[in-house]
Amino acid sequence: xxxxNLIMNLQKYWADQGCYLAQPYDIEVGAGTMTxxxxxxxxxxxxxxxxxxxxxxxxxxxRYGENPxxxxxxxxxxxIIKPSPxxxxxxxxxxxxxxxxxxxxxxxxxxEDNWESPTIxxxxxxxxxxxxxxEITQFTYFQQAGGIDLFPVPVEITYGLERLExxxxxxxxxxxxxxxxxxxxxxxxxxxxxxxxxxxxxxADVQLLRQSFIWREKEAQNLIDNDLMxxxxxxxxxxxxxxxxxxxxxxxxxxxxVKMISQIRxxxxxxxxxxxxxxxxx
Amino acid sequence: xxxFFLELITEEMPPSHxxxxxxxxxxxxxxxxxxxxxxxxxxxxxxxxxxxxxxRLIVQAEVRDQQPDREExxxxxxxxxxxxxxxxxxxxxxGFAGSKGVSVKDLVIVRTKKGEYIGVKTIVKGRGAGDIxxxxxxxxxxxxxxxxxxxxxxxxxxxxxPIKNICCLLDKKKLKFSIAGVSSSDTTYGHALxxxxxxxxxxxxxxxxxxxxxxVIIFPEKRREKILNQVEEKxxxxxxxxxxxxxxxxxxxxxxxxxxxxxxxxxxxxxxxPIEILSTAMKKGQNLFSVVDGRKQLPYFIGVADxxxxxxxLIRKGNERVLKARLEDARYFWxxxxxxxxxxxxxxxxxxxxxxxxxxxxxxxxxxxxxxxxMAVKLDVMEERNHLAEAANLCKADLMTEMIRxxxxxxxxxxxxxxxxxxxxxxxxxxxxxxxxxxxLNDAVPASLNGQxxxxxxxxxxxxxxxxxxxxxxGSKDPFGIRRNAQGVCRIIIEKKLNMSFPRLVDNVIRxxxxxxxxPKEKIKSYCLEYFMNRLDFLFLTKGYxxxxxxxxxxxxxxxxxxxxxRVKALDSLKESPQFEPMILIAKRVNNILRGQPGxxxxxxxxxxxxxxxxxxxxxxxxxxxxxxxxxxxFSRAQKMIFRMRPMIDGFFDHxxxxxxxxxxxxxxxxxxxxxxxxxxxIADYSKVVVSD
Numbered sequence: 001x002x003x004x005n006l007i008m009n010l011q012k013y014w015a016d017q018g019c020y021l022a023q024p025y026d027i028e029v030g031a032g033t034m035t036x037x038x039x040x041x042x043x044x045x046x047x048x049x050x051x052x053x054x055x056x057x058x059x060x061x062x063r064y065g066e067n068p069x070x071x072x073x074x075x076x077x078x079x080i081i082k083p084s085p086x087x088x089x090x091x092x093x094x095x096x097x098x099x100x101x102x103x104x105x106x107x108x109x110x111x112e113d114n115w116e117s118p119t120i121x122x123x124x125x126x127x128x129x130x131x132x133x134x135e136i137t138q139f140t141y142f143q144q145a146g147g148i149d150l151f152p153v154p155v156e157i158t159y160g161l162e163r164l165e166x167x168x169x170x171x172x173x174x175x176x177x178x179x180x181x182x183x184x185x186x187x188x189x190x191x192x193x194x195x196x197x198x199x200x201x202x203x204a205d206v207q208l209l210r211q212s213f214i215w216r217e218k219e220a221q222n223l224i225d226n227d228l229m230x231x232x233x234x235x236x237x238x239x240x241x242x243x244x245x246x247x248x249x250x251x252x253x254x255x256x257x258v259k260m261i262s263q264i265r266x267x268x269x270x271x272x273x274x275x276x277x278x279x280x281x282x
Numbered sequence: 283x284x285x286f287f288l289e290l291i292t293e294e295m296p297p298s299h300x301x302x303x304x305x306x307x308x309x310x311x312x313x314x315x316x317x318x319x320x321x322x323x324x325x326x327x328x329x330x331x332x333x334x335x336x337x338r339l340i341v342q343a344e345v346r347d348q349q350p351d352r353e354e355x356x357x358x359x360x361x362x363x364x365x366x367x368x369x370x371x372x373x374x375x376x377g378f379a380g381s382k383g384v385s386v387k388d389l390v391i392v393r394t395k396k397g398e399y400i401g402v403k404t405i406v407k408g409r410g411a412g413d414i415x416x417x418x419x420x421x422x423x424x425x426x427x428x429x430x431x432x433x434x435x436x437x438x439x440x441x442x443x444p445i446k447n448i449c450c451l452l453d454k455k456k457l458k459f460s461i462a463g464v465s466s467s468d469t470t471y472g473h474a475l476x477x478x479x480x481x482x483x484x485x486x487x488x489x490x491x492x493x494x495x496x497x498v499i500i501f502p503e504k505r506r507e508k509i510l511n512q513v514e515e516k517x518x519x520x521x522x523x524x525x526x527x528x529x530x531x532x533x534x535x536x537x538x539x540x541x542x543x544x545x546x547x548x549x550x551x552x553x554x555x556p557i558e559i560l561s562t563a564m565k566k567g568q569n570l571f572s573v574v575d576g577r578k579q580l581p582y583f584i585g586v587a588d589x590x591x592x593x594x595x596l597i598r599k600g601n602e603r604v605l606k607a608r609l610e611d612a613r614y615f616w617x618x619x620x621x622x623x624x625x626x627x628x629x630x631x632x633x634x635x636x637x638x639x640x641x642x643x644x645x646x647x648x649x650x651x652x653x654x655x656x657m658a659v660k661l662d663v664m665e666e667r668n669h670l671a672e673a674a675n676l677c678k679a680d681l682m683t684e685m686i687r688x689x690x691x692x693x694x695x696x697x698x699x700x701x702x703x704x705x706x707x708x709x710x711x712x713x714x715x716x717x718x719x720x721x722x723l724n725d726a727v728p729a730s731l732n733g734q735x736x737x738x739x740x741x742x743x744x745x746x747x748x749x750x751x752x753x754x755x756x757g758s759k760d761p762f763g764i765r766r767n768a769q770g771v772c773r774i775i776i777e778k779k780l781n782m783s784f785p786r787l788v789d790n791v792i793r794x795x796x797x798x799x800x801x802p803k804e805k806i807k808s809y810c811l812e813y814f815m816n817r818l819d820f821l822f823l824t825k826g827y828x829x830x831x832x833x834x835x836x837x838x839x840x841x842x843x844x845x846x847x848x849r850v851k852a853l854d855s856l857k858e859s860p861q862f863e864p865m866i867l868i869a870k871r872v873n874n875i876l877r878g879q880p881g882x883x884x885x886x887x888x889x890x891x892x893x894x895x896x897x898x899x900x901x902x903x904x905x906x907x908x909x910x911x912x913x914x915x916x917f918s919r920a921q922k923m924i925f926r927m928r929p930m931i932d933g934f935f936d937h938x939x940x941x942x943x944x945x946x947x948x949x950x951x952x953x954x955x956x957x958x959x960x961x962x963x964x965i966a967d968y969s970k971v972v973v974s975d
Contacts, residue, residue, distance in 0.1 A: 067614070069607050083436045084444075089293055093475070103475055107544075107587035107597045109537070111569075112296035114430060125432035125443075127294060132600025133568040133585065141432050141444075152436035172603055253633055 001099065002178040003075075003165050003185070007053055010077050010159065013095050014051035019079060022052035027234055028241040031056050032078030032158055034120060036233060041080065042145050042154045043276050048082045053161070057241065059248035062197035065190050068173040069166070072196050073189075077159040083152030084141055092139065092157055096131075099168065107132050115140045119240055119261055120268045121147035124156065136164045146272020200248040209249075213242045213260070220267045229275045236267045284411055284453040287486045288341040288419060289470055290461075291447040297536035299428045299442040300334040306426045307332045307341060314422060318414050319349040333501055335539045337474060340500055342486050345415070347453075349408030356382060361391055361398040375400060412452050416459040419450070423461050437463055447471060449483055472496025473539050476590055497540040497590065505535050509586055512543035517573070522580050525561055525572035534569060538588035545573075546598045550581045552609045555616055556699050562689050563612045568604060615684040624700050628679040639751040640798065643678045646743060650674040652794040653739035660782045666709060666732055673713035673736050676701055694718035720770050727774045734774050739791075741767035746791045749813070750799030750806045768817045775843045776821075781915065784843050785811060815840055822850050830972040831857065837967035845915050849966055852917035861925040868931050869968035872955050875940060882953035888946060889954070893937045897930040898954055905961055912964050920965055931958070 001009070015021055025035035032038060032054035041048045054076045062072030085091065089110075097103060110127035115138060117123070124140035138158040142150050162185075165177050175186035216239045223232035243260050246252050252260070295303070312330060315321045321343075329344035358364065364375035371379075371386045379386045382402045392401040424439070431440040439445075439462035448466040450457040456468035470489065472479045477496040483489045490500060499505050509531075513524060534541070552560065557572065557579040564570035564583050573582040583605060587597050631643035640646070654670040680686050680697030689696075698715020702708075709732050716733030717740050720726060728734045748762045760766060774780065788810050792803050799806060815836055822832045827850050835849035856862050889895045904927055911920040940951045962968055 068610070070611075084434050086435065086444075086446075089474075104590065105592075105594060105596050106600070107542075107585075107589045108475055109588060110294035111537075112294075125430060130568070132587075132597050133570070133604040134600060135567065141434050143432055151433065151438075153433050155434075166603075167600070170599075170603070172606065 001165075001168050002180050003161060004180050006099065006161065006165055006168065007077070009099055010095065011051065013098050014079055017049070017081075017091060019049040019051040019081070022050050024052060024054050027237045028057045029054065029237055030058055030240065030244060031117070032076040033117065033122065033156065034237060034240070035078075036230065038078060038080050038156065039120065039145060039233065039272075040230070040275055042082060042142055042150055043148055043272055044279060045152060046082075047152075048080060048154065051077070051079045054078050057244070059196075059200035059244050062193065062200050062248070064197040065175070065193040068175070069162075071162070071174060071189070071193055072200060073192070075161040077161050079157040079159075080154055082154035084155035088155050088157075089139075092129075092137070099164075101131070101168075110139065113138065119264050120145065121265055121272070131167055134163060134167055136160060136167060146275075147269040148272050148276060200245060201250075204245045204249055206246065206249055206251050209242050209246050213239055213246070216242065217263055217267070224267065224270050224274065227274065227278060229271050229278065232267070233271050236264060236271065239264050239267070283344045284347055285451075285486060286341075286343055286345055286411070286415060286453075286457070287449075287451045287483070287489065289447075289449040289483075289489070290339045290423065290445060291337055291449075291471060292339075292441070292445050293443040294336045295442045297336065297533045300336060300339070300536045302428060303339050303426050303442070304332050304334050307339065307422065310422055310425065311341065311343070311418075314418050315343070315345060318418065319408065320345040320411055320414060334536070335498065335500060335502075335505075336537050337539060338498075338500065345411050348410045349414065351405050351408050354404055354406045355390075355392055355401050356404060357392055357394070357399050357401045358382075358389075359400060361400055364389075364400040378402075412457055415450075415452060416457055420459055420461045439463070451483060451485070454485055473498050473588075475588070476540060499539060499541075502535050505538070505541055506531075509535065509541045509543060512541070513584060516543055516545040516584065520573075520580075520582075522573050522575055522582065524584055525557070525574045525579075527561070527565065527571060530565055530569060530571065534586045537569070538586065540588055540590065542587045542589045542592065542597075544585045544587055544592055544598050544601065546570075546583050546585065546602045546605070547581055548583065548602060548605055548609060552613060553579060553581055555609070555612060558692065558695050558699065559612050559616065559685070559689070560609070562692055563608050564605060566689060566691075567608065568601060570601065570605065611688065612685070615688055619683040619685055619696075619700060620703055623704060624676045624679040624697065627682040628675055630682045631678055634681060636747075639800070640747045643681065647674055647678060649743050649791075649794045650677070650736070650739050653743060653791055654735050656790045657735045657739060657782070657787070660787070661731075661735065661780060663731065666735075669707065669709045670713065670732055670735060672706070673710045673717075673732060674739070676706075676710070677714045677717050677736060677740070720773060723766070723769065727770070727777050731778075734778050734780065738771050738774055738780075738787075741771050742787065742791045743794075745771075745813075746788070746795065746799070746806060746810065749809055750792070750795060750801050752800045764813075765817070768814055769821065772814065772817055772821050772843055776847045779844055781842065781844050784814070784840055811840065814843070818843065818846055822847070827854055828857070830970055834966040834968060834970040837970050838963055842915075845917075848915045848917050852921055853966055853971070855918050856921055859925075861922075861928065863973050865925055865928060866968050866971045866973050868928065868935075869959070869962050870973075871935070872931075872959050872962075873969045876952065876955055876959055879952055879956070881956060882949045884953040884957060885950055888950040890947070891938055893930075893933045894951060894954065897927075897934045897958075900927055900930045901954070901958055901961075905957075908961065917965055924962070924965070927958070 011021055022037045029035055035054055037050050037052060041050065055073055056076050057073045059072050061070050063070045081088065093103065109130040111130050113126065113128040115124050115126065122145040124142040126140035128135045129137035129139055136159060140156045142154045142156050144150060162174050162177065166174065169177060171177060175184070175190055177185040179185055179188055216235050220232045220235040220239065223235060243264065312321065316323065331342045333340050358378035359374045364372055366372055375386055375389060378400065379389055384402050388402060389400045390403060392399045428442040432443065433440055434444040441462065445462045445464050447470065448461060448464050449468060449470040450466040451468055457466060459466050468483050470481050470483055472481060472493065473496055479496055481492045481496065493500055499508065517523065557577065560579050561572040564572055568585065571584040573580045573584055585601050589597060592598055631647065634643045636643050636646050651671045651674040654674050655667050658664055658667045658670055677694065677697060680693065680700065683696060685696045686693055694717050695715055698711050701711035701714050712730040713732035713736045716728035716730060717736040719728045719737055728737050745764055745767050748764055753762060788807050792799065792806055818836060818840065819832055823829065831853040832850055835846055835853055840846050886898065889898055904923055908920045908923050911923065938951065940948065942948050
């Protein structure tokens with residue numbers, strides 16, 4: 001099964017479970033959790049079901065295309081259901097069976113892993129799902145986001161699409177994966193990984209990034225003060241990505257790191273609180 | 283008696299949570315059952331068992347059918363109102379008796395603090411076991427507290443992981459109640475993935491068998507056995523063993539319900555990586571064991587799957603693929619890291635903050651260098667001074683490596699391995715390698731002397747730094763690792779018999795901080811000494827020493843941690859000796875006489891009586907013999923020597939009046955006893971020993 005068939009399969013499956021299929025968000029994020037379709041929608045008490053692919057950027061994970069399984073941009077398949085259904089584990093397992101995996105021939109494990117993202121004031125309890133030792137999914141009962149206790153509790157299922165595909169194709173190198181019948185992952189992504197690794201580690205303009213962090217941070221605060229929570233959140237995401245780039249340039253000291261994370265966190269927490277307050281009764 | 287059985291099915295709980303829950307239930311349930319009158323004994327009895335898997339908590343016990351009946355007094359109106367002065371019942375008495383359904387002659391007089399009342403005695407029928415258990419379980423289950431709790435769905439209940447099913451039987455019939463919105467029934471389920479069949483439970487023994495048929499082994503000892511047997515089978519004829527890792531093993535025992543051992547291989551090219559790195563790479567993420575021949579890594583691993591079989595080898599092949607990628611990473615880090623010498627990396631530590639107030643890691647290294655050199659002098663290994671200083675220079679450099687970024691648990695170890703590759707002598711690389719040890723409470727302490735010195739220096743620096751910055755280190759949590767560090771220092775000193783003054787070490791460490799500490803030096807020192815006193819107290823208790831002997835040994839203060847230990851050991855070894863208790867009583871008697879007295883000096887010309895001269899002479903001889911023993915820490919021999927003074931002390935007390943009329947003589951006798959008491963105190967504070975009588 002190619003990556004695009006894998007995506008289509010998951011889309012069909014989760015749509016059948018009642019999920020609305022969102023499209024990938026158009027700002028750089030480190031994980032599917034950070035997009036508005038998850039971040040804002042988990043905050044209130046209204047039911048929500050969504051599924052989508054989200055390209056996720058982690059500049060420090062770049063390896064110039066030389067490492068067979070580490071890349072600075074990968075694909076997550078994100079599912080959010082609120083409140084978490086009673087049979088969600090079974091639903092998840094069925095999604096794997098649906099991909100043609102015969103569970104009885106494998107070792108499927110739910111291994112404790114409590115996900116946490118201090119930058120967006122979020123944490124949850126759950127597992128990394130291991131299939132024959134390979135981590136294919138992060139399965140989390142979301143307990144808090146933007147510093148707000150979440151209730152009803154959403155469940156978040158995040159498939160690592162490349163990992164899952166490597167399992168399905170029994171391949172050892174990410175670039176050997178089939179995107180479709182006649183296009184490989186290498187064709188689509190190899191040059192991008194090489195060039196972006198060079199950019200992330202060596203070329204990104206530190207001066208410019210530091211300046212833009214300062215400006216963006218101010219802008220976000222302004223937007224919050226003007227009650228524009230969605231734009232303020234977009235700008236905070238940009239701050240987060242700038243921070244990640246500076247990090248991969250290796251120029252952030254320990255104290256600076258703590259300071260920048262707490263700046264972003266403070267923005268996000270204000271945004272979450274105001275979003276919920278302003279949204280009451282709407 | 284009746285059997286009861288309870289099973290809670292949840293989504294996969296972390297092994298540490300299962301253990302915590304089992305322990306909690308083992309502790310609270312018997313007490314609760316006893317309080318309710320359903321069992322005779324408060325403690326665990328033979329028919330009581332709690333066990334668990336990652337998906338189940340199971341309780342099985344035997345209880346009474348019902349609580350015993352009990353007599354209850356119901357109090358009515360005051361006696362004065364119930365009976366007229368001539369003893370005839372009034373309307374109040376008749377009415378009260380009538381309301382309780384008894385006749386007036388059945389009324390009794392009840393004496394209370396407020397006076398006499400009339401009352402009735404009735405027998406209250408004990409409630410049935412079912413009734414009580416149905417109310418106990420929800421209470422006990424929701425009282426389990428986990429390290430991290432969660433909610434799910436729209437349920438306000440908090441637990442380790444979502445509760446899926448409750449099965450409860452009392453005397454083979456289902457017992458109804460509900461927890462977290464889940465109602466109990468008499469059905470359970472087999473293995474969630476391998477045999478998720480619905481099963482009706484009729485008894486505990488049928489349950490154990492049916493679950494076994496459906497791929498669940500509920501008893502941890504059976505799972506342990508099954509894993510070990512399969513490991514043996516897999517490694518038979520290979521001249522190979524598991525690289526022992528008890529923590530990983532126990533984690534796996536609670537991480538599955540149907541263990542299947544899988545033996546896999548990896549390319550021999552990776553064998554050039556040190557075993558520490560290989561085994562960490564295997565353990566992290568995949569929970570695999572290294573396979574070794576002695577200390578030599580073999581190109582195999584052992585994994586434990588939660589599965590029936592691996593007929594097509596898919597589980598093995600999958601794990602091999604993942605491990606290969608992981609080892610490839612480790613090899614990349616190893617080779618990358620070796621390209622930059624440790625010394626050069628250490629330069630980069632200037633930019634890494636240790637703790638906000640304490641400056642960077644290069645500040646720390648500067649301090650460590652001073653501390654290890656001080657210790658080298660005190661421990662009489664001057665020749666190691668330069669090697670120790672070099673080890674201190676290098677020991678934190680691995681914080682700058684890729685390897686530690688990926689595997690933080692290899693701190694120190696990785697640095698040591700890199701130093702070894704760079705051909706530093708063993709007295710340097712081993713010190714670096716071992717300087718975080720002991721990591722856990724029961725982990726090994728450093729084997730090399732330089733490792734011990736660097737480890738103590740590292741830990742003392744952290745303790746004084748934290749305490750001196752005014753950070754409160756009390757409370758049950760240990761966020762700065764102070765308790766673990768103090769425990770480590772004590773264990774190294776005791777296990778490796780390091781003979782040095784502890785207060786002076788503390789002084790030295792405080793001094794190397796210069797003026798960067800917030801609190802006044804004296805305050806830091808006294809706090810630190812008291813803190814170590816408590817740690818030693820705890821350590822000795824866990825070693826099984828009597829609390830009063832520990833107090834007696836620690837009460838003179840900790841001048842030398844190793845000696846404090848020798849003191850307890852000496853007291854412990856002599857506690858059964860026939861001389862011991864009489865000697866303690868004498869010491870107590872001396873103490874009592876001296877209480878509140880100022881210090882005096884012995885003047886031998888004033889020793890006029892034969893018995894006091896005898897005592898003084900024997901004291902001087904014994905003191906001369908005992909003092910060198912005390913200096914050498916031979917407390918047991920010193921004590922035995924002191925025992926010899928007993929006849930003279932007895933003679934002294936039998937024949938001489940200490941508190942005599944003549945004040946000069948009196949003071950001189952007190953002075954003699956003070957001298958003796960001082961000698962005792964150099965061994966222990968005997969007044970703290972509890973004597974059985």
